[in-house]
Amino acid sequence: MTPAMRIERLDLLDVLLILVFLFGIYTGVNLMIAQGVPVPSVPSGVAGLLLLLRHGGRVREQDVLVLLGVLVLYMANTLVAPNQIYLIERVKGFIQLAYSLLIGYGMFITLIYADRRQIARLLFVVCVLLFVGCMMERMSDSFRALSDAVRNRLYDAFMVYQSDMRDVELYGGVRPKLFTSEPSAVTFSYTLFAYGWLMIAPWRDWRFKLAVYFGLLGAGYLAMRGPTLTLGLVLIVPYIMILEPWRARTPRRQLLPARLVGVVVLGVALAVVTFTAMSYLFAARVEEVSSASDPSFFFRVIGPPLVAWDVLLRDPLTGSGLTGEEFITDRVMQVFYGSSWYSPAWGFDKTSNMLTNYFWYHWIYLGPVWGLAIGIALTFWLRALGVPNLAACWVAWVILGQASGAYVSPKTWFVLLLTAAASVLHRRQPEHVPLPRRRERASVRLRMALGRS
Numbered sequence: 001m002t003p004a005m006r007i008e009r010l011d012l013l014d015v016l017l018i019l020v021f022l023f024g025i026y027t028g029v030n031l032m033i034a035q036g037v038p039v040p041s042v043p044s045g046v047a048g049l050l051l052l053l054r055h056g057g058r059v060r061e062q063d064v065l066v067l068l069g070v071l072v073l074y075m076a077n078t079l080v081a082p083n084q085i086y087l088i089e090r091v092k093g094f095i096q097l098a099y100s101l102l103i104g105y106g107m108f109i110t111l112i113y114a115d116r117r118q119i120a121r122l123l124f125v126v127c128v129l130l131f132v133g134c135m136m137e138r139m140s141d142s143f144r145a146l147s148d149a150v151r152n153r154l155y156d157a158f159m160v161y162q163s164d165m166r167d168v169e170l171y172g173g174v175r176p177k178l179f180t181s182e183p184s185a186v187t188f189s190y191t192l193f194a195y196g197w198l199m200i201a202p203w204r205d206w207r208f209k210l211a212v213y214f215g216l217l218g219a220g221y222l223a224m225r226g227p228t229l230t231l232g233l234v235l236i237v238p239y240i241m242i243l244e245p246w247r248a249r250t251p252r253r254q255l256l257p258a259r260l261v262g263v264v265v266l267g268v269a270l271a272v273v274t275f276t277a278m279s280y281l282f283a284a285r286v287e288e289v290s291s292a293s294d295p296s297f298f299f300r301v302i303g304p305p306l307v308a309w310d311v312l313l314r315d316p317l318t319g320s321g322l323t324g325e326e327f328i329t330d331r332v333m334q335v336f337y338g339s340s341w342y343s344p345a346w347g348f349d350k351t352s353n354m355l356t357n358y359f360w361y362h363w364i365y366l367g368p369v370w371g372l373a374i375g376i377a378l379t380f381w382l383r384a385l386g387v388p389n390l391a392a393c394w395v396a397w398v399i400l401g402q403a404s405g406a407y408v409s410p411k412t413w414f415v416l417l418l419t420a421a422a423s424v425l426h427r428r429q430p431e432h433v434p435l436p437r438r439r440e441r442a443s444v445r446l447r448m449a450l451g452r453s
Contacts, residue, residue, distance in 0.1 A: 007113060007115055007428075007429065008113055008114065009118055010114050010118055010119075013054070014114075017047040018122060019126070021044045022044075022189075022193065024042060024410065025041060025189060025411050026185070027179060027180055028040070028409065028411065029042055038096075040096055040099075045103050047103075047107075048102070048103025048410070049102075049106060054110075055106070055113070058109045058113065059109065063384055066380055066381045067101065069377060069380075069381075070377045070381055071101070073370070073373060073374050073377050074097060074098075074374060077318065077319070077322070077370045077374070078093075078322050081318045081320065081321025082318060082320075082321070083324075083327050086324055089323055089324070089326070090321045090324055093408050094408075097408040100409055100410040101413055104410060104414050107417065107418075107421075108385065108420060108421050111418075111425070112425060115429075116200050116425050116429050119200050120200045120201035123193050123194075124197050124201070126193050127190060127193050127194050130178065130186065130220075131220065133176070134223035137176035137177070138173070144174075144176075147179050151179060151180065151181065167183070167225075170284045170288065171284070175226060183224065184228055186224055186226065187220065187227075188411075190224065190229070191228055192414075192415060194213060194217065196422065197213070198210075198213045198236075199418075200421075200422050200425055213232075217233070220232075221281060228403045230281075231399055231403060233270050234399050236270055237270060238389075238393070238419060292340065293343065295346040299353075300356050300403065302341050303332075303335070303336060303339070303342070304356075304357040304359075305357075306335050307332050307360070310335050311363065314331070317367060317369050317370075318366075319371065320364055322407075322408065323352075323407075323408060325352050325355060326352070328351070329351045333348055336354070352405070356404065356405035357401055357402060358404055358406060359398050359402065360401075378416075382420055385420060385424075386424055387423050388423055388424070389426075392419060396416075397416045397419070
């Protein structure tokens with residue numbers, strides 16, 4: 001993508017389609033088109049395909065060719081993965097993955113040609129609506145009953161969150177679900193949309209911008225009480241990487257070391273801040289984690305890397321194959337029961353419900369060899385799309401992967417492509433960053449005074 005490309009304001013239809021896409025990411029509503037064949041995030045699928053059709057003239061041949069190369073690698077892994085009894089299930093997973101990447105690409109080519117102000121306002125409004133909706137659910141019994149009734153119609157019974165008593169013990173009250181399956185779906189989407197606003201909003205005063213971002217996270221804590229919100233602090237790392245404030249001052253030969261040192265120091269500092277915030281804001285939850293009695297933390301943070309390590313030892317060349325976690329159910333159970341952090345009292349449901357971390361799913365499904373090869377291929381695709389800050393995209397993807405599973409779903413790849421779009425917008429629209437009005441008036445007065453002298 002080049003800076004010379006024309007920037008267009010989104011029309012009403014584009015705005016509506018983007019809102020529908022975000023609604024699909026937020027709710028994660030699936031449509032079962034046949035027995036055991038779900039279409040994930042259906043609203044996002046419809047909106048993403050329509051955006052792709054509307055802006056098909058922006059599709060470039062090299063983008064499509066590299067994406068096809070990525071999909072060929074995924075299909076090859078699907079075909080060579082062990083135990084061909086599960087081949088049909090893996091093919092279904094491949095189709096879902098291809099669909100997710102395709103509609104994410106449709107959103108990407110829409111965003112990179114749009115005005116940054118307009119996109120940022122849209123994301124900010126969505127965050128405000130989620131905040132207001134969550135506050136209404138916390139304060140109004142009738143609104144909460146409406147939300148619960150909608151949830152029971154949208155989701156299967158096993159997907160509907162039923163741990164309100166645990167919320168009262170850990171968070172001091174029932175966390176809002178706001179038409180989604182569980183509270184973590186609300187906090188994940190809110191954190192993602194707030195992070196999207198932070199990346200895209202064209203404000204030159206980054207300190208004031210960060211203050212507003214912290215305000216969004218604080219409002220989210222007030223309304224939602226979800227620990228996923230603390231990941232928003234760590235997401236400042238990829239935001240700073242996109243800004244690249246050191247590029248103008250640092251000689252080229254020193255740029256890489258400076259960036260690495262700066263990012264590592266910033267990441268460590270924010271990790272400490274995040275842990276401190278967790279310890280203070282979610283003291284009961286941290287106590288439960290430290291005493292190895294938190295199943296959610298185990299299934300998100302501890303269990304997935306243990307399973308990935310087991311896959312590395314047993315199937316280093318192929319992994320379990322896309323959506324192949326059921327193939328390794330017995331091994332997952334052995335890994336879990338062999339961990340001192342796992343309690344047999346938690347029971348064991350479907351393996352897909354016990355592993356909720358899409359970053360580690362990448363290595364569980366693909367193994368180290370195919371996982372690395374496909375990771376490189378995806379990076380080449382991002383480069384073909386004109387993304388200048390590849391590392392920032394992957395850092396954001398890894399951070400948010402600690403709070404979400406469903407590797408083949410649109411949500412997973414929207415995280416990557418939203419950061420990619422923000423990176424392109426920062427490169428292409430730097431002149432669209434307005435000075436605050438007060439500072440602009442001050443700079444005009446200063447120039448006038450210097451002109452008189």
